[in-house]
Amino acid sequence: MAKPTVYRFCAGPWNFSEGQDPYGPPTRSGESFDWKLAALKKLGFEAMMFHDDDAVPDIDTKSPRQVLKEAKELKKRLDGEGIAAEMVAPRLWFAPQTVDGAYTSNNPKHRRYAIDRSKQSIDIARVLGTDILVLWLAREGSYIRESKDAGRCVDYLVEACDAMLAHDRKIRLAIEPKPNEPMDVAYVPTIGHALAIAQLTRDPKRVGALIESAHAILAGLDPSDEIEFAMAFKKLWSLHLNDQNGLKFDQDKPFGSANLRVAFNQVRALERTGYGRNGEYVCFDVHPFRTTRPEHWLKHLDNSRKTFLRLVEKARTYPEKEAKTLIADLNYQDLDQLVLDHLLGR
Ligand code: GLO
Numbered sequence: 001m002a003k004p005t006v007y008r009f010c011a012g013p014w015n016f017s018e019g020q021d022p023y024g025p026p027t028r029s030g031e032s033f034d035w036k037l038a039a040l041k042k043l044g045f046e047a048m049m050f051h052d053d054d055a056v057p058d059i060d061t062k063s064p065r066q067v068l069k070e071a072k073e074l075k076k077r078l079d080g081e082g083i084a085a086e087m088v089a090p091r092l093w094f095a096p097q098t099v100d101g102a103y104t105s106n107n108p109k110h111r112r113y114a115i116d117r118s119k120q121s122i123d124i125a126r127v128l129g130t131d132i133l134v135l136w137l138a139r140e141g142s143y144i145r146e147s148k149d150a151g152r153c154v155d156y157l158v159e160a161c162d163a164m165l166a167h168d169r170k171i172r173l174a175i176e177p178k179p180n181e182p183m184d185v186a187y188v189p190t191i192g193h194a195l196a197i198a199q200l201t202r203d204p205k206r207v208g209a210l211i212e213s214a215h216a217i218l219a220g221l222d223p224s225d226e227i228e229f230a231m232a233f234k235k236l237w238s239l240h241l242n243d244q245n246g247l248k249f250d251q252d253k254p255f256g257s258a259n260l261r262v263a264f265n266q267v268r269a270l271e272r273t274g275y276g277r278n279g280e281y282v283c284f285d286v287h288p289f290r291t292t293r294p295e296h297w298l299k300h301l302d303n304s305r306k307t308f309l310r311l312v313e314k315a316r317t318y319p320e321k322e323a324k325t326l327i328a329d330l331n332y333q334d335l336d337q338l339v340l341d342h343l344l345g346r
């Protein structure tokens with residue numbers, strides 16, 4: 001039997017957010033990057049994930065040389081702290097060029113901007129020592145159906161992936177699906193869509209996925225099934241665990257906060273499929289509640305990890321034999337209760 005996975009944890013600088021929402025300003029004043037790096041260390045997390053402009057602020061105003069220089073400086077700081085860079089993601093949803101899509105914009109100049117910026121993110125990833133480029137396709141979708149050609153957008157997405165794969169022979173693209181928000185409807189809403197796009201690219205082996213719990217729930221799916229699906233293709237290269245209370249705005253709640261059983265099944269899926277054995281990290285894409293006071297600023301991350309580790313124990317002590325007998329007997333009534341009793345502690 002394989003040795004139990006020792007999980008390693010990761011978060012991004014945006015996960016130390018300041019409480020702003022569409023209806024109100026920040027409720028905590030911003031902290032510096034160094035503070036966030038120190039906070040991750042204090043939490044015992046081993047890696048940080050980066051948007052390109054987290055790594056190099058104001059990236060669009062800097063020359064390629066300057067960008068690489070700053071990326072190298074960052075790498076030194078990370079090495080000094082013993083924190084790895086888990087991934088880099090081009091932030092393709094802020095700039096005016098991405099107002100109606102980046103890779104799938106109707107405007108060829110804007111599509112070019114998106115591809116060039118993605119190539120630059122790959123250069124940053126190389127400097128930071130990671131081979132994972134995460135593509136959260138935030139604005140690849142439509143506000144109204146008639147504004148874009150959905151079929152052509154598939155071609156545009158494939159073209160963009162091909163350009164990135166050609167730019168660096170080692171880079172792996174991890175597509176992070178989400179069904180909506182900020183768009184009304186996104187073109188890559190599920191893992192199935194992401195892996196289908198992968199098959200059309202010049203090197204399908206280097207195009208995989210990142211699953212976020214909340215995004216699967218927003219798509220009306222069970223995140224544990226999404227995990228098992230991606231792992232069946234050996235394509236789950238990163239993970240954003242969090243929680244989501246049904247179909248509403250993207251909540252990014254602490255892991256397990258809304259539905260402990262759904263969280264348990266995600267952990268069980270990771271255990272069953274061996275996620276983490278090839279060095280993949282468990283990242284928490286969670287935000288503090290708006291009400292959080294600065295002295296409790298790290299709790300959402302610490303608590304997410306605590307819940308995760310307790311659920312690992314629950315997965316490892318799950319009464320498999322008893323469950324198997326009940327499954328063979330089609331006694332799902334008692335199987336259901338077995339799970340609840342196990343989670344509640346007998
Ligand atoms: C938003 C996404 C976002 C991405 C991040 C990395 O819904 O989850 O947080 O994960 O920008 O690309």
Ligand code: MG
Pocket residue numbers: 176212240285
């Ligand atoms: Mg995410």
